[in-house]
Amino acid sequence: MTRQIVLDTETTGLSAEGGDRIIELGCVELVHRKLTGNNLHLYFNPGRDSHPDALRVHGITTEFLQDKPRFDACAQDILHYLRGAELIIHNASFDVGFLDKELQLLGLPPLGEHVDSITDTLAMAKEMYPGKRNSLDALCDRLGVDNSGRQLHGALLDAELLADVYINLTRGQDALLIMDDAGSGADGQPLSSVDLSQFALPVLVATPQELAAHEDVLAQIDKASDGKTVWRTLSVAA
Known part of the structure; x- marks a missing residue:
């Protein structure tokens, strides 16, 4: 079973080492890239006020958190939920740093020793869209994900x-029909072979406008990489 947990936190500030604490944890479970509904959402009493700048971002007040549990009361349940999964986190070093600090205060091993792996979607996005804004809001806009309900940050x-x-x-x-060792697809179902020789596939030639748009994108990537793109070198050599 391919189990992934998409994770986010809200905190009292930006410095775990400086004493800031986690106040909210939100986790969404994916199995075989499908939402399961088996999510985890917790608030914590951090024992301190949020920095005014952080409060403006998440809007979670000290008064709201007064009756919430401390992180230590939930730590084992959190680790049980996360254990063995691949974590998907945007700007992972921030959230992992805070979770590692909470675990350290409890004398527990760091997060990486409890999970299978940690994937940083910010690093992924920077590779896919060099030179572009890659915040969560920017990616939602670019990829057509509706974030109209995001007035404040919430885990x-x-x-x-x-x-x-x-x-x-x-x-x-998803578009690649790659069979695993058992001959099954991403959903675990057997894949049947298809004889492509029976199809006459048309060749669609790009229009001048499409070629110009493609060249413009290549030029932007080339500029963002300081002229280090491989295709420029190969085209010159050819």
Whole structure:
């Protein structure tokens, strides 16, 4: 079973080492790239106020958090939920840094020792869209994910949006009919072979407008990489 957890946190500020704490955790489960509804959403009493700048971002007040549990009361349940999964996180170093700090305060191993792997969608997006804005909002706009309900940051809402963004970022994988060792597809169902010789596939030639748009995109990528793109070198050598 391919199990992925899309994870996001909200915190009292930007510095885990400086004493800031997690106040909200939102997790969305994907199995075989499908939403299962088996999500995890928790608020925590951090024992301190949020920095004014952080409060403006998430709007979660000290008063709201007063009756919420401490992180230590939920730590084992969180680790049980996450154990063995691939985590999908946007700007993973931030969230992982805070979770590692919470675990360290409890004398527990860091997050990476409890999960299978951690994938950073910010790093993925930077590779796919060099020189572009790659915030969660920017990716939602670029990939057609509806984020109109995101007036303030919230861990569960952001995890749900990121799940849609991740599926769109990696959608090309769905188009490839690649069989695993057991001869099954991504959904675990057997794949039947198809004789493509019976099809007459048309060749669609790009229009001048499409060629110009393609060249413009290549030029933008070439500029963002300081002229280090491989196709320029190959075209000159040819």
